[in-house]
Amino acid sequence: MPDRPRISVIIPVFNEQDAIKKVIGDIPRDLPNEIIVVDNGSTDQTAKLAAAMGARIIRENRRGYGSACLAGIAAVNRPDIVVFLDGDYSDHPNEMPDLIAPIAENRADLVIGSRILGNSEPGALMIQARFGNRLATRLIKHLFGVSYTDLGPFRAIRYRALRDLDMRDMTFGWTVEMQVKAARQGLNIREVPVSYRKRIGVSKITGTLTGTLKAGWKILFTIFKYRLERRKTEEVRRETEKAKSNHR
Secondary structure (H helix, E strand, O other), X not given: OOOOXXXXXXXXXXXXXXXXXXXXXXXXXXXXXXXXXXXOOOOOOHHHHHHHOOOEEEEOOOOOHHHHHHHHHHHOOOOOEEEEOOOOOOXXXXXXXXXXXXXXOOOOOEEEEEOOOOOEOOOOOOHHHHHHXXXXXXXXXXXXXXXXXXXXXXXXXXHHHHHHHOOOOOOOOHHHHHHHHHXXXXXXXXXXXXXXXXXXXXOOOOXXXXXXXHHHHHHHHHHHHHHHHHHHHHHHHHHHHHHHHHHO
16 A cells, blocks of 8 residues: 555435535545546436536446446546545545545555444434344344444445455445455455434435335345355355365
């Protein structure tokens, strides 16, 4: 890791014209080498406003949070660290140095901004989100042996580690896929407390019953999917070792 790591910030957005200028404006100016705003099919002025703030705009018409994040990853310019940040101004972009520091100091490969450990504005983290976080993180600990407190979207990861994770999810399972794969691969993982406030506008996920149910199902599906894959891998390894032992 160089003394001053190259940092790419990826912000997936869909109709966030009322928030995007605040989000970009609160990112410490001397921190990122590039800010990439991935427009996931917005029908408002989000992309235009972000471009006026100096962001590079990438368009990804395939809907889905994961699709936007994958498009952002494909567009980064040789970073050492990649930061993911939502475009609704619920996170505090000025806290970005806290996420980057453990990686820059070679104390972590992946840093999750935990809203549970930090200060959340009353009503910002909805009851269904708290319940889903608690259930998902307990399952991950039970199935993969790694403790998390949150699936928060504000996070930083070493770029080499991100490439090795081979991220694939294109919808609501993106954040949990990253955390489960990081646990499977034995990455050095840290959580840091982050602040959280009520978002600007209505959430596309937890703002509706349908969105909440879809997100919850996808998160649970993703956790069990990768646990089954891990079990199959372990079974193949045992069979291979058994065959080698019998051959001797």
